[in-house]
Amino acid sequence: MQDWPMNVMRLVDHAEREHGSREIVSAWADGSTTRTNWGEVARKARQMSRALTAMGVGKGDRVATLAMNHERHLIAWYGAIGVGAVLHTLNPRLFPEQLAYIVNHAEDKVMLYDALTTPLVAAMRDKWPTVEKYVCFDPPEGGAPDQGFEDWIGGEGDDFAWVNADERDPIGLCYTSGTTGNPKGVTYEHRGMILHAYAEIQPDCFDLSKTSVALPIVPMFHANAWGLPWAAPLVGCKMVLSADYSAPRMVSLFREEEVTHSAGVPTIWIDMIQHIAKTGEELGPLKRVTIGGSAAPRAMIKWFRDRDVTVGHAWGMTELAPIGTLPGKPDGWDDMSDAEQVDYTARQGRVPFGLELRTVDDEGNELPRDGTSSGNLQVRGAWAIQRYFKADEDAADADGWFDTGDVAAMHPDGSMQITDRSKDVIKSGGEWISSIELENAAVGIDGIAEAACIGIYHPKWDERPLLVCVKRDGCELSGDEVIEGLKGQVAKWWLPDAVEFVDELPHTATGKLSKKTLREQFAEYRFEGVEELAGRD
Amino acid sequence: MQDWPMNVMRLVDHAEREHGSREIVSAWADGSTTRTNWGEVARKARQMSRALTAMGVGKGDRVATLAMNHERHLIAWYGAIGVGAVLHTLNPRLFPEQLAYIVNHAEDKVMLYDALTTPLVAAMRDKWPTVEKYVCFDPPEGGAPDQGFEDWIGGEGDDFAWVNADERDPIGLCYTSGTTGNPKGVTYEHRGMILHAYAEIQPDCFDLSKTSVALPIVPMFHANAWGLPWAAPLVGCKMVLSADYSAPRMVSLFREEEVTHSAGVPTIWIDMIQHIAKTGEELGPLKRVTIGGSAAPRAMIKWFRDRDVTVGHAWGMTELAPIGTLPGKPDGWDDMSDAEQVDYTARQGRVPFGLELRTVDDEGNELPRDGTSSGNLQVRGAWAIQRYFKADEDAADADGWFDTGDVAAMHPDGSMQITDRSKDVIKSGGEWISSIELENAAVGIDGIAEAACIGIYHPKWDERPLLVCVKRDGCELSGDEVIEGLKGQVAKWWLPDAVEFVDELPHTATGKLSKKTLREQFAEYRFEGVEELAGRD
Ligand SMILES: Nc1ncnc2c1ncn2[C@@H]1O[C@H](COP(=O)(O)OP(=O)(O)OP(=O)(O)O)[C@@H](O)[C@H]1O
Ligand SMILES: Nc1ncnc2c1ncn2[C@@H]1O[C@H](COP(=O)(O)OP(=O)(O)OP(=O)(O)O)[C@@H](O)[C@H]1O
């Protein structure tokens, strides 16, 4: 057989050659909609590659984007990787300290940003000494500090030979701010992303084909929009990229662009379900949604099923690029009752070929797949992390097993069910809040002896932080004062939704805070004034 | 990302671990049906690997099979590759001279054969000096010369660690007897077959998922049953393997085993369509058939469409393992009229990601994709041939282009249409007849001056040979006498369906026989007594 180095640039070449006129629609933040196609995306990516080459950016250099989903962001992915650079997608919602750390750690050379993030970029500029060039994705308005993207690449010719790459060369960099300590960079490679793309188009996963119209409602800076910008050119489907995730916009895009496939976190779908409950709008030809990032609630699953939309529930993480499980259907699906089908879907799917999953107890012994034994979920395989960017040690053990920080049970039918989380984080609307950082900030407040932060179920955000504090003897302090004390120390959207005071916090035998016991104690806790929403149990 | 060498043994490991109880049904030649599952297939493959290791068969050795489709044949594939051996699938319908040549060229060490081929094996034994061990797949009956398969492996334990392999190591060997000269061996490799499997399960190709029930009506010795024994464990679907392709058996398997996906050459479907026309039988839950190997006739496409079966038409060849195109649907499919959809399907599909197609004129200039320019069809990519087994030269040119011997037009929508064939062969019921060998045999007959053999449309076999002869001056000779003279020189099923005499054959300017002109002259020719059949235009 032939040598055929795997390279993601082959994806855009294939799409240009075989699906050149297939549309890419951008729904911009200003409400406008524009159209281009795979042929143009490839052509402009070559222009951008020339512009990067002209300024000396090449193999291994990091090119950062701070942007929502739109065609120019897509072009920039392929344009950057085309010169051998590593695409670093930044989350604009991160706290400035994190953004400073990440950009410096990555040593980003080029920063491509949306006009909406101009104030953020202005504030960060002198904290980002490695950045040599700023380009604004949007056309510059009066007084704009930087060149616009189209202007930057527009003067270039459109012939360019993608720089040769080894299939194990890095192409992407994504920082995960989930766990304790500094954010950690996850690198993606040509080979792994090609295999990931092949795996995720399969009928049991996203089920993508040339006639699909895919609208990812997950940002391109979140684990590469779940890989969809790699998967779409593989099959040549139409893509709808939206910089705006508001429910009215989404629902009208579904209809106007005849979206057949969509994907997003539960929070997104809750908004949409509520919007539709109010307006009675139609979903158009939508036939498949994939829900992941947090557990898909049963009522949400039912809501889509009632509308003849196939709903797939998947689990993944940045360290897996991100597909960890595919939703699929189990053997015997057609003979299952409605309730059994919903039960199955409410679990987190099964492992695709390319990865392996297992659960182990705290001593590392593999647990049986009996549907009841819960343990630490581990994963290894073709697109699993080996080592964080610039780290001195592998993130995977000698056998390749990476500990996900999730706690799960494996069922006899091969499906996996997340039952808890061992990593100390809270996932709000698909994004991480570090409980440990909140706790550290809290104990810095006068009058607080000890603090513990846990995620509490929230009908819209899935989880929001609750801060449980022990007061210092004799101190008087209100919850509002605690919140006040946290302001400025953490991002605004990290601020706890409530503060509760207790006489003592539970500890383990070895004296560590027992989050597990605390979570049990507060299992029934609900934030005040928060109503149950449509699409939730 | 992690190291993850691609290896087809991972497929059966995955199927055992994740889909262990999913059934493999065998419909045997004697009319019986048995069941096993992916777990058992993996377990017995390990037993076979131990049996091979015990007799010293290992890395790079060739293990041949001479068998129809059944579970033991499937086990043997993985059992052989598990020790690093190369699986050589032999076509039992080949002429003894070809079988002698092929086995000696491949230097097969082990021969696994179906009881039905016992007489053939008996006749070949002393022509196959390299074969050290014969095993009969079926349980031995009284006086059987060789050990039975279950007996051979049954004594072995079932723990075995697959022998380490490089992803570019060969795993399969398939001879193509199509073109002139000796049969040529095509080798398959771990890496290419994994990519091929990922590509072919996609919605636009076979559309396979865990809940699928796949019945390949294409032999495992024909380009690996179109790759289905690699694709099925990837998704964990149920497989139905039948050693018998008779229409009544197929149709009852469709219903009894609830087959959802099937694939085969047009000749197979013609039989089935006729059978159903006679009996009025139901097809069961069948939802997708893939037709390839020869052009799918429009009436056949319509027949399936009328029964709500999605029909995909693909093109491929042994040199492509064999998927060359995927059927898919074009952009705008839903807005096409019924006739337009049938027109599109009657073409040969479009290229999947992983391969590239182009057409060139005789000087090697690439032709436009205008739907009318016909030229030599060339292909290159991840699972395309580089060099025939033991050949001194590459089969692909310096840029990787392999000339398929097919003549095609590329359409603006990316679809490919086979318009002619430049290689001098006739394809009868999915198998090759070499026109050149027939011509050489014919001119050896007294009284024949010159002979040319071309394929003529046949409603059942797609093509059958017509021999056009020029008599030597003054000689008298009948068609029957010519056929009589060919007997013994070529396989019985190669004998021309008719012999026609002409005064002179057309030649090119350089004096070569012009098959193109001859085919034009006989374009309307039909064999006598052959009626149009159901499922044909
Ligand atoms: N279906 C799910 N059910 C429950 N938890 C999930 C699910 N999917 C992901 N998670 C949680 O999210 C973690 C991964 O988050 P991470 O931010 O790395 O992934 P991501 O792909 O970026 O997702 P997102 O786009 O939602 O941010 C998992 O370890 C798990 O805790
Ligand atoms: N859909 C098709 N339409 C027309 N011709 C086809 C089609 N598919 C294959 N062919 C012909 O068959 C040739 C490949 O035959 P080959 O025997 O190598 O393939 P194969 O995969 O073994 O197929 P089969 O199982 O039918 O023998 C192609 O070069 C072409 O001439």
Ligand SMILES: [Mg+2]
């Ligand atoms: Mg995330």
Ligand SMILES: [Mg+2]
């Ligand atoms: Mg063949």
